[in-house]
Structures are given as structure tokens and as C-alpha cells.
Amino acid sequence: MGEHLKLITLLGLIVAISIGSIESANILGVFTATSPSHNIIHMAYVNALIERGHNVTVVTALPLKDENPKYHHILIPPTEASTKRMDEMKANAIKKVTIKDRMDRIESILVFGSMMADPLKDQRFQEIMQNPDNKFDLVLVGLFLFNPFYVGLAAHFRCPMAISYTTAPNNILPNFIENPTEVSYVPVSPLYGMSDLTTFKGRLFNFMKNIQFSVFTTLLNYQMEGIYNEIFPASDYPAFEEAKKKVSLVLFNYHFTDGLIRPNVPAAIECGGIQIKDKADPLPVNLEKLFNSSSEHELPGTAPNIHYYRWLPQDDLLQHPNLRLFITHAGKGAVTEAEHHGVSMVAVPMFADQIGNADQVVKNEFGLKLDKATMTESSFKEAVLEVLNNPKYTENIKRFSSLTKDRPMTAKQNAVFWIEYVIRHKGAYHMQSPAVHLNTLQIYSLDVIGFLLMVGFLVYKLITMQVKFILRKVCAMKLSKTQKIKDQ
The missing domain is CATH 3.40.50.2000 (Glycogen Phosphorylase B;)
Known part of the structure; x- marks a missing residue:
């Protein structure tokens, strides 16, 4: 009886461990930004996934300090032109700049955006794309503002995409998941400091920043669409706006305790501190x-x-x-x-x-x-x-x-659960906000407002016409009555 009890207990433990897990998945990680600090965040997800037994292929633009034999690493170094441009941007970014300098910087940024396409055009990456044996259950992309066209990889490999973003949700991030924009009480972006949104001045500054970033992201999106069409031609791939809808998750390096209280859709996953070890490694x-x-x-x-x-x-x-x-x-x-x-x-x-x-x-x-x-x-x-x-x-x-x-799950556990959830449910598109499938006019109800204004105008015109008609009738009756009195 005791042996049977041990066996039942062991089986129960196996079932318990199996709940919520999936079989080993093939995952492609693409992290081509030339920023070591970004790679620390991105690779934290990779290490968490290989700990769960998944097969991960990693493409980076920079060497990795702690190579792990459990994942396959492909290094595609940045081109000389890209490195020079990035160095110039870093040098200019720390200077005190004028408005003209800011405009020149935006132009420089847009030029740099096209250089983010270089890794995808590289022969080493093309071999990954053209190899018919490469089947991936998920593509994990490190988003670096200038590479939204990487969404084409999900279309190419016919699998869902998760995005690793190294900071909190903000309005300069391409809004793949249509996280709500609440400029009255959520900071638009930390790029130029954080406004005090309890004051009118702070809300005004935040509102104006939102307009500024909206113009910038519109220009950036136009450029990104052009690069997307070059790498992922319309003859073989869906349109850029359609490809964006394959983004299942955005993993943010933030947690609400950071002080940024804002509404998030289900596809926005808080993973602040994902790179932090549970226990420090021994120091040198x-x-x-x-x-x-x-x-x-x-x-x-x-x-x-x-x-x-x-x-x-x-x-x-x-x-x-x-x-x-x-x-x-x-x-x-x-x-x-x-x-x-x-x-x-x-x-x-x-x-x-x-x-x-x-x-x-x-x-x-x-x-x-x-x-x-x-x-x-x-x-x-x-x-x-x-x-x-x-x-x-x-x-x-x-x-x-x-x-x-003080969280129900660590950042690592939270990230792994939702990545595996998306893989289990083939993209988990039931999590998507309905706004993903709406255009800008529809999201802000501008079409509804326009319709109601039109209806209101028509009602106003009808009422005005009726009132004028009644007034004419009343006036005509009064004139007729007055005329009869005069005739008597």
C-alpha cells in the first residue's frame, strides 16, 4: 500500500509540474540593436526560455559576454557606416542642443532607421530565412524604435511574434497592441523628462509632447513601411499594417510600482527587473x-x-x-x-x-x-x-x-508564462485589443463624432426649417387677420 501511495504521489507531482507547460518550442530571437544594455534585457528572456527546455536561435549585432551552449548564436556585426552613425548620434545626444539641432537629429534618426535593415539583408540572416527546414513557433524581437519592419519575420515564418521593449510603455513606441493613450495622466515619454501631471503646466507640456511624438512616429512609420516593402515585397507578404497584427505580446521592462500607473491591454506584459538574478553570482x-x-x-x-x-x-x-x-x-x-x-x-x-x-x-x-x-x-x-x-x-x-x-510571480516567471501561453494558443489573438483592427479615425471615434455632428446639423436644419415654416404661417395668419380688420 505504501509503495502504491508513493507512486500516486509521484504521478501527481508529474501532472502538477506539467500543467501550464508546453513541449519544447523552437524560438528565434532577433536582437540587432548596437546597445549592450538592451541585450542584457533581451537575453534575460532567452535564458529563461532555455531553462524551460526550449530551443532558441539568437541573432545579435554585438558579441555576448556569457555565451550559453544551450542556444544557437549567430553574430551579425553592424556595418562600418552603421557604427559610425550610431557613434555620431551618441556624441550629439549628450550635447546641449538648439531647436535646429533637434530637427537635424530627427533627420539623422530617420536615416539611421534604414541601417537597421542591414542585418536582415546580411547573407547569414538570409540563410536563416531561406532554409526551408527552419520552423519557428515564435519570433522574439528586440524593438529599437528604428526596426518596426521586423514584423515581417512573423509573416515569413508564419508564426506569432513577441516584442521585448527595454523600457515602459510610451507614445513614441509603435503601438502594435494599441495600448490606450491617456495623455491627461500618463507621461507620453521619459525622453525629455517627466512632467508633473498634477499641474496644468505639466499636462500642457505632456499634451504638446504627444503632438510632437505623433508627428515623429507618423514620419517614422512612413519610412518603416518603405523598408518593409523592400524586404518583404507585396507579392509574397501581407501589407505592413496587416503584418503588425501578428504581434501577440509586448514585454515591457517596467512594473506598475515604478510609479507609472496606466491602463494596459492584456497583450502588454509587465516584466520589470527580468534581468535581475534571484541570487548574486560570486564576484570575481x-x-x-x-x-x-x-x-x-x-x-x-x-x-x-x-x-x-x-x-x-x-x-x-x-x-x-x-x-x-x-x-x-x-x-x-x-x-x-x-x-x-x-x-x-x-x-x-x-x-x-x-x-x-x-x-x-x-x-x-x-x-x-x-x-x-x-x-x-x-x-x-x-x-x-x-x-x-x-x-x-x-x-x-x-x-x-x-x-x-512583492509580486504573485517573478518577472521571469511572468514572461515565460505568457510567451508559452502565446505558443500554446497559436498566437493567442483572442488577447488582442479590438483597437488593433481599427484605424485612427475609428479608435478616436472621429467617424462617430462626425456622423453625430452631421446628424445634429441635419436635425438643426430640419428644426430651423420647421420653425421658419411655422413662423411664416403664423405671420401670414396675423397679416390676414389684420387685413380683414382693416377691410371692415
Whole structure:
């Protein structure tokens, strides 16, 4: 009887483990942005998927630091022209710019967009596309603003697509899943800082930014459609707007505890902190010795107190109990890791979403922000001392750390569940917002408003005509009665 009970228990455990899982799936990951920080996020999904036993083929533009033999990696380095353009953009982005510079930058960005097509045209990628034996259950694409035309890959491989986006939902992101746009209380984008939407000035600024980004995304979409038609010709592929509808999920590197409270459709999945390890890996020996022997140093300024490295295991370091302050450029991944591990910050944002991320650090009193253009040795020293010596910053971020960890599933578990859900249900298009199948006029009910205005106008004209007719009759009767009295 005891053996039978053990067998039943074992079978029960096997069934329990099997619930919600799927057989090993073939997944293609395409991450061609030339940004190492983006790859950290994207590869976190890949590593989670191979842990579940899925077969993953990964295409990147940059070498990967921690290669894993469990996935097949294909490296397609950026062209020389693309690298030069990206370097120029980075250099210009950190400068103080005029309105004219901003317009020139937009033109530069649109030119750079066409270079994102280079990896798909590369012979190594063409071999993946043309090999009839390559069957994929899902394509996972790292979205980098300039590559929405990658949606054609879902059409090519006849499978659903999931998108990895390295920051929070915003209005500069191509809205594949038609997440609601609520400009009255949701920040449009962190690119130029975060507006205080409790004030009229903040809402006005947010509204004007929305118009600006709407114009930009319209121009970008026009360009992306042209590139799509070049790589995925109409003779063999659906139209660009139709191909977009094959996007089943957008995995966002954000969580509502970040402070961005907004409505999300079911296809918007919160995966903030996906790259954070459950437990830190052992530090390299030299770093472990340095941190374990650290004491109350004097402020850096002499060589013995300054240690230079080309690369550091950031997530692991932020978990070390002796780390007291994080001086950061305020990239989304860096801020998320510091918040998760409860480390206060001094933020020196350079460009893009870093500005808005730093604003949130200040708003939440997790640390201070310094302007790269006006920062001095004195202001830097004051900021460091303030954050180190004022306990409110550590207390606030420790409290937030506890809050953001309190979830029904970890970011990794959440991502894996929904990716497998989409694979199980062949795209899970029942999750799509109805807005995906509407045009702009329909989404904003402009056609309905136009119809109602037209009906209202017709009703107004009919009522006006009736009133005029009645008035004419009344006036005619009065004239007739007056005339009869005169005749008598």
C-alpha cells in the first residue's frame, strides 16, 4: 500500500509540474540593436526560455559576454557606416542642443532607421530565412524604435511574434497592441523628462509632447513601411499594417510600482527587473576582496580610492551589503536594479529615457540628479555627501525594494508564462485589443463624432426649417387677420 501511495504521489507531482507547460518550442530571437544594455534585457528572456527546455536561435549585432551552449548564436556585426552613425548620434545626444539641432537629429534618426535593415539583408540572416527546414513557433524581437519592419519575420515564418521593449510603455513606441493613450495622466515619454501631471503646466507640456511624438512616429512609420516593402515585397507578404497584427505580446521592462500607473491591454506584459538574478553570482576574486575589505573611505580623489574596470557585473555588485551608493547614468536597467536591491543613487543622465528615469529617482527621493552640462566638482561632492549621509534616501529605496519584490510571480516567471501561453494558443489573438483592427479615425471615434455632428446639423436644419415654416404661417395668419380688420 505504501509503495502504491508513493507512486500516486509521484504521478501527481508529474501532472502538477506539467500543467501550464508546453513541449519544447523552437524560438528565434532577433536582437540587432548596437546597445549592450538592451541585450542584457533581451537575453534575460532567452535564458529563461532555455531553462524551460526550449530551443532558441539568437541573432545579435554585438558579441555576448556569457555565451550559453544551450542556444544557437549567430553574430551579425553592424556595418562600418552603421557604427559610425550610431557613434555620431551618441556624441550629439549628450550635447546641449538648439531647436535646429533637434530637427537635424530627427533627420539623422530617420536615416539611421534604414541601417537597421542591414542585418536582415546580411547573407547569414538570409540563410536563416531561406532554409526551408527552419520552423519557428515564435519570433522574439528586440524593438529599437528604428526596426518596426521586423514584423515581417512573423509573416515569413508564419508564426506569432513577441516584442521585448527595454523600457515602459510610451507614445513614441509603435503601438502594435494599441495600448490606450491617456495623455491627461500618463507621461507620453521619459525622453525629455517627466512632467508633473498634477499641474496644468505639466499636462500642457505632456499634451504638446504627444503632438510632437505623433508627428515623429507618423514620419517614422512612413519610412518603416518603405523598408518593409523592400524586404518583404507585396507579392509574397501581407501589407505592413496587416503584418503588425501578428504581434501577440509586448514585454515591457517596467512594473506598475515604478510609479507609472496606466491602463494596459492584456497583450502588454509587465516584466520589470527580468534581468535581475534571484541570487548574486560570486564576484570575481579581486572585487570580492575589495568590497569585503571596504571601510569608511575618504572621498575619492586619490588613486588608491579609485578602481577602474572596463566591465563590472552590475547586478551582482548592487546586491553586495557593503555597497552604499550607486552613481549612474540612469539607464532603465541600471535604475531598476538599484531600486530592486535598495541602493540609493546619484544620477547623471546623458540622453534619451535616462532623463525621465533620473526625474523619477528624485521624485521618489531615492537619490539626487545632476545636470551633465552644469555639474561641477563642488556640486558632485555635495550630492554624494547628501545621499550618503541623509538616511531618507536609503529608507525610501529600501521600502520600495520590498514593495517591488512583492509580486504573485517573478518577472521571469511572468514572461515565460505568457510567451508559452502565446505558443500554446497559436498566437493567442483572442488577447488582442479590438483597437488593433481599427484605424485612427475609428479608435478616436472621429467617424462617430462626425456622423453625430452631421446628424445634429441635419436635425438643426430640419428644426430651423420647421420653425421658419411655422413662423411664416403664423405671420401670414396675423397679416390676414389684420387685413380683414382693416377691410371692415
